[in-house]
Every structure is written in structure tokens, then in C-alpha cells.
Amino acid sequence: MDMTEIHVIKQHLIDPEICIRCNTCEAICPTQAITHDSRNYVVDADKCNLCMACISPCPTGSIDNWRSVLKVKAYSVAEQLTWDVLPAEVPLPEGVESDDGAAPAPQPVPATQLESGETPFVSSAWGATLPPWSAAHAYINLYGPKTGPTTASVVGNFRVTEVGRDYDTHHVVLDFGAMPFPVLEGQSIGILPPGVDASGKPHYARQYSIASPRNGERPGYNNVSLTIKRVLEDHQGKPVRGVGSNYMCDLEVGDQVQVIGPFGSSFLMPNHPRSNIVMICTGTGSAPMRAMTEWRRRLRASGKFEGGKLMLFFGARTQAELPYFGPLQNLPKDFIDINFAFSRTPEQPKRYVQDAMRERAADLGALLKDPNTYFYVCGLKSMEEGVVLALRDVAQQAGLSWETVGAALKQEGRLHLETY
Numbered sequence: 001m002d003m004t005e006i007h008v009i010k011q012h013l014i015d016p017e018i019c020i021r022c023n024t025c026e027a028i029c030p031t032q033a034i035t036h037d038s039r040n041y042v043v044d045a046d047k048c049n050l051c052m053a054c055i056s057p058c059p060t061g062s063i064d065n066w067r068s069v070l071k072v073k074a075y076s077v078a079e080q081l082t083w084d085v086l087p088a089e090v091p092l093p094e095g096v097e098s099d100d101g102a103a104p105a106p107q108p109v110p111a112t113q114l115e116s117g118e119t120p121f122v123s124s125a126w127g128a129t130l131p132p133w134s135a136a137h138a139y140i141n142l143y144g145p146k147t148g149p150t151t152a153s154v155v156g157n158f159r160v161t162e163v164g165r166d167y168d169t170h171h172v173v174l175d176f177g178a179m180p181f182p183v184l185e186g187q188s189i190g191i192l193p194p195g196v197d198a199s200g201k202p203h204y205a206r207q208y209s210i211a212s213p214r215n216g217e218r219p220g221y222n223n224v225s226l227t228i229k230r231v232l233e234d235h236q237g238k239p240v241r242g243v244g245s246n247y248m249c250d251l252e253v254g255d256q257v258q259v260i261g262p263f264g265s266s267f268l269m270p271n272h273p274r275s276n277i278v279m280i281c282t283g284t285g286s287a288p289m290r291a292m293t294e295w296r297r298r299l300r301a302s303g304k305f306e307g308g309k310l311m312l313f314f315g316a317r318t319q320a321e322l323p324y325f326g327p328l329q330n331l332p333k334d335f336i337d338i339n340f341a342f343s344r345t346p347e348q349p350k351r352y353v354q355d356a357m358r359e360r361a362a363d364l365g366a367l368l369k370d371p372n373t374y375f376y377v378c379g380l381k382s383m384e385e386g387v388v389l390a391l392r393d394v395a396q397q398a399g400l401s402w403e404t405v406g407a408a409l410k411q412e413g414r415l416h417l418e419t420y
Contacts, residue, residue: 006096007071010104012043012050015086017145018062020190020263022207023420025054025063027381028124035077039197039204042080045071050104056129059188059207059263060141066104068092084201123388126406127417132270132374135413136214139182140265145205149192149258150179154251155223162320168230169284169323170249171211174257175223181259183224184214185291186268186376186416189261193247205260206244209287209378209418213295227287227323267376267416269295276308276373278364280353280387282315285379286323288418289314292376293336300335308372310336311363315353315383317344337363353383354390364391365398368405374414381419388417 014025014034019041026034026041033047034054054063067089069075075087131138143150156173183189190205197203208226211217217225230249231242251257269277269292277296279289289312299305316322319342328338339356342348357364367373368391377387392402409415 006093008068008092008096009045009071009074010050011045011067011069011074012048012063013065013067013075013080013086014041014043015062015065016040016083017085018060020060020062020205020207020260022059022188022263023381024057024059024418027384027417027419028054028057028127030122030125037081039199039201040081040083042077044077045074052104057127057266059265060144070096121385121389121392123385124417126388126410126415128410128413128415129266130411130413131266131268132272132275132413134270134272134275135268136184136271138184138187138262138265138268140187140261140263142181142262143260145260149260150176150181151256152176152181152259154253154255154257156217156225157249157251157253160227160323162325167232167321168249169321170228170230171225171323172228172248172251173212173217173223173225174259175221176259177222179222181222181224181262182214183210183212183262184268185210185295186288187262187264189224189226189259189263191244191248192258192260193243194258197243203243206248207263208244208248209284209291210262211287211290213291213298215295215298219298227284227290229284229323266413267378267418269376270372270374272308272372273299273306274308274372276311276367276370278311278313278367278373278375280313280357280375280377280379280383282353282379282383283321284323285377285418286314288376288378290324293331297331297335309367311360311367312336312338313341313353313356314338315341315343315356315379318342319345352386354386357387357390358393361394361397364394365400368395368398368400371408371412371414374416375409376416376418378418379420384417384419388415391415 033044152174155175158171160171161169188209193203211227212225216223228248231245234240341351341353341356343350395402395405
């Protein structure tokens with residue numbers, strides 16, 4: 001037999017039963033080995049170099065699955081896209097040996113060279129996968145696709161943008177009653193929309209970041225809030241009615257929803273009182289930033305907290321489409337430093353969050369030099385590279401080496417990227 005035909009690989013697979021389609025794995029993969037269709041996320045065995053970069057950030061553990069297979073019989077991308085469950089382990093041919101069944105050891109990620117000889121800037125490579133050292137312990141996966149969801153009641157649904165029904169953003173409050181559902185700022189939950197998709201299968205969970213602090217939207221109650229924008233078109237501008245977002249935006253008080261989670265163990269705020277927090281977001285990426293800000297506000301109101309600096313860079317197309325604009329304006333200026341950026345204001349030049357960051361380079365440079373500063377980025381994937389490049393420029397302008405500073409931010413859990 002040709003030796004190439006008996007070469008055994010440990011193929012990396014994603015469990016479609018557990019995956020919540022959050023896009024974290026695809027966004028962070030340095031070799032573009034992960035792709036998806038309207039239902040499944042899958043791994044291309046020809047591109048995967050077993051670097052393991054996607055394992056830790058996955059909120060559900062669905063990414064951490066492996067099968068020993070002959071390389072010539074590796075599961076194709078097309079085949080994986082049809083799965084509803086992972087296939088069972090298939091015995092190798094007689095005389096062909098596998099390893100111990102464990103996941104492969106992490107491999108170094110080779111730098112990809114451009115034709116010019118330059119190494120491209122990969123923004124996702126700088127994102128931390130560890131939480132801040134002082135973050136509280138996060139509970140995850142208390143309710144899931146295999147253990148079963150829990151039920152929450154809608155106790156509030158408010159529009160938080162000035163625009164009308166089209167593309168409006170809602171603040172939805174869910175109460176879990178007597179069912180335990182502990183959460184931290186920066187975590188997310190999954191909502192299971194009722195009904196089935198075009199193929200007759202139950203809708204998969206839609207993931208939403210929690211917009212309320214750890215003690216609830218209403219302190220002392222077992223509730224959480226979400227920030228949800230009604231989706232009426234895809235990223236290419238084609239009309240599409242988002243299943244999860246429209247379901248959630250149309251809920252009425254008293255309605256019941258099925259919830260799984262919570263998810264997330266790294267995008268967490270520091271508990272250290274002197275820590276500085278820089279929040280950079282667009283649109284509904286403001287949800288975790290609202291949660292962090294509100295928790296700090298409540299601690300400050302208690303009179304027992306001497307907090308570090310809070311700085312917010314918040315972008316939207318127009319002021320009317322920016323969630324929570326009114327409440328943000330009412331926060332004390334000595335509590336939070338707010339910088340808005342609008343890209344579609346009539347008769348005004350386009351301005352993005354990275355532009356606002358460069359305008360505040362002196363202040364950001366000082367914060368970059370402080371090891372107690374933490375950065376959080378949340379919003380559309382298209383913003384990520386511009387934001388991290390702006391941080392690099394700010395560091396260099398402050399006389400810092402980005403290679404040194406960026407590595408420290410990643411290793412110490414101080415730069416968190418959550419884009420979609």
C-alpha cells in the first residue's frame with residue numbers, strides 16, 4: 001500500500017449540536033481553515049495546522065473535537081456542512097496505528113508573507129484568550145443544547161434608538177424567576193427562536209451579549225438585559241429578515257423565551273478597583289460596555305469604591321442609530337470619558353472609532369503605559385483591524401514598541417476582541 005494512503009491525521013471537527021454559531025473560531029483562525037454556511041461551522045483539514053488558537057476562546061467547547069482518520073479519507077468541508085451530529089469514531093484499517101486519542105499539541109503559527117515580503121497585520125492575533133487576573137469566576141454552560149434550555153419571562157422591551165421600527169434597537173429584559181442564572185459583565189446567552197428553518201430543522205440558538213451588570217438589570221432580581229438590533233438585511237445589503245433579532249424585538253411583556261448559557265470566560269471586566277477600562281464599540285457591541293459601565297456606576301454610588309478611569313469610544317452611522325445615546329449623555333463627566341464617532345452624518349466627513357482614538361492618542365498612550373489598563377473591543381468584524389492598528393499607532397507615538405506592548409496585552413488578558 002502506498003504510504004501516503006495510510007498516513008493518519010487527527011482531524012479537527014466542530015460539534016454542530018453544541019456550536020452556537022458565534023463566529024469566534026472563524027474570526028480568530030490564523031489560517032482561514034474555518035468556514036460556515038447558514039447552519040454549520042466547519043474546519044478544512046487541508047488548511048488546519050493544529051495551532052489550537054481557536055480552542056480556548058470557544059464559549060461552548062464545541063470546537064474541541066477530534067477524529068483519527070486516514071488523511072485520504074478526511075471529512076470534506078462539503079460533508080461537514082450536512083451534519084446534524086458528529087460522526088462516531090471509525091476504526092482505522094487493521095495494522096494502522098493511531099495515537100492516544102488526545103488533541104494534538106499546539107503548533108506554532110507561521111507568519112504568512114506577502115508578495116512584497118512584508119508580514120500582514122493580523123488583528124485577531126493580538127486578542128487575549130485569558131481573562132483579567134482579577135476577574136470574578138464565570139459560570140458557563142449551565143444550560144445547553146444537550147442539557148436543555150431554561151425558560152425566562154420578558155419583563156421589559158424598550159426601543160433605545162431614535163430611529164423608527166426599521167433597524168431599531170431594543171433593550172430586552174428577561175427574568176429567570178427561581179432558576180439560577182449567574183452572569184458577569186462581558187458574558188453572553190443564547191436564545192432559541194421558536195419554529196423551524198427552511199429545511200424543517202429547529203432554529204439554532206442566536207447569541208447575544210448581556211447588557212446588565214452581575215446583580216441584574218434591576219438590582220436584587222434574577223434578570224438580565226440584552227441589546228438587540230432588528231436585522232433586515234445581510235452584510236452585503238441584501239434584504240433578509242433576521243430570525244432571532246426580529247423575534248426578540250417583537251416580544252411583549254409576559255412572553256416566554258428559551259435560553260441557553262451563559263457563555264464566555266475571557267471577555268470579563270477586572271475586579272481590581274484601580275484598573276482602567278477602555279471600551280471601543282459600535283452598535284449593539286455596546287451591550288457588554290453598558291454592563292461594565294453600570295457595574296462601575298453602582299459601585300461608585302455605594303461610596304465604597306475608588307475606581308480607575310473609564311473611557312468609551314462609541315461608533316454608529318448616525319446619532320439616531322446609536323443605542324443609549326440619551327442615558328450616556330447623563331453620566332457624570334468625571335466618571336466616564338465618552339467619545340462618539342458617526343460615519344453617516346449628513347454633510348459631515350465619515351468618522352470612525354479609530355479616528356476618535358487617534359485624536360485621543362496622548363491620553364490612550366498614557367493608559368497603554370499603565371499595566372492596570374484593560375481594552376475591550378466589540379462590534380462588527382470590519383472594525384477590528386482598524387482599532388488594533390490605531391492602538392499600534394498610539395503605542396508607537398508614545399514611544400512604545402507595539403511588539404512588546406501588544407504581546408503583554410495579549411498574555412496578561414488586557415486586550416479583548418469580540419467581533420462578529
